[in-house]
Amino acid sequence: MTSEQVGGVWPLIAADNLEPTGALMGIDWLSGGAFYADPIGWTLSGVPGVTNPNVMIFGAPGQGKSGTVKLFCLRMMAFGYRTLILGDVKDEYEPLCRLLGLEPFAIGHGLPARINPLDFGPLGEGWRWLPARQAKHRAAIVFGRWLLLIRGLVGSQHVPFSPSDETVIATVLRELTGYGSGASELREVTVPQVWGALDEPAEALVRECRYQNRRHFLDATRAVRDALGALVKGHLAGLFDERTTVDIDWKAPIQSLSLSRLEALGDEAVGVALTCLNSWGRGMTQVAEPGDLRIVVRDEAWKQMRLGVDAVKSLDADLRLSRRDGCVQIVAAHKPSDMLTVGDDGSQAVAIAKDLLHLCATKVLLGQDEKVGAELSAMLGLQPMTGHVVTGWATAAKGRALWLVGNRAFKVQTICLPGFDDAVLDTNSALVAS
Ligand SMILES: Nc1ncnc2c1ncn2[C@@H]1O[C@H](COP(=O)(O)OP(=O)(O)O)[C@@H](O)[C@H]1O
């Protein structure tokens, strides 16, 4: 062979390291040097194969996925990156938030925090002082986001959302906010108000949406109305049906919403909460100014993806936009097949979920057993030698991973600094104490 082919045959030969920019993660095991992670830097400086700043992390439970993410976020803060934890389903980001002086918000029955999915979110900030044109622009973004959200919420109850339903919901939202009647300042709406407008439709609404009469309207919108009703009267009542009571500082170094209290209500409740938060997260990146760098973390991403095709599409859209928004999207999951449970084999949802993998130029593969290792190797086209790193070397210690950065592979041990980082990382303390 020629020297050009050597790298293909022996993929794990120590070569020139990546530039020492970004978060110092730990040791590059092949060269013995330091390993720095800088997804946006890699994208901008044209590291071969790094076409976007997204990161996908796979690893067996307990191998250190969340730990790696936390250390990365913490160390990127020194460079001005802000972190948004889009739903902390195990409350494991709470110590990190507290370390940074922020109290995370917890959502659950009996807790005071309420999230209004139809909140203006960060886009509502300073609305009153916006010039008319900019307010109009923001309104268009907000309405688009709300529609997408309601589509997702309705879809999560396994109810299809037709173009006629969309017309109805858009009309209702315009009326309720006052946008339809040209109000300069919009009113905040809640899901019960939308549901109420569908349940007791005004004559004007029936006419505007071209239904023959009230009866026709009620029959045609029944499925959507009942799906939204689950948020108003069903087991999710009291969580997402009032105005937002928490005051989120969108400019803080980290923001996180703890969702572990929802666990008892089932995956659907967690999924709905994640859908609402996702919508907020999107709003947040939309107001980001140039140079405003963000890390958006979706730990246990499959919980949201399982809600159905709309949830998968929404994640897909976020990953595609990250390059433009200056945002590092991190998705963590146990194994690729978790992502594929979104639908039947060959369905649209599965096809999109498979593509998600390719929308993340950087993959971090922590230790896995042989079966999942084989699955990963097949999906990512790993050579046997590289695959063995995942099923062998990486399983021997927490935080060890094969980092696939574009076309290159690195064996990296993420280092946790004793006395400082371990307080942030310790998710095992609950087990040890009991
Ligand atoms: N780089 C690391 N070095 C040492 N210990 C780590 C490291 N990363 C994680 N851990 C420890 O491993 C345990 C499990 O890690 P965690 O990140 O919660 O795993 P996962 O998210 O993959 O389930 C935690 O108690 C954490 O303290």
Ligand SMILES: [Mg+2]
């Ligand atoms: Mg975890």
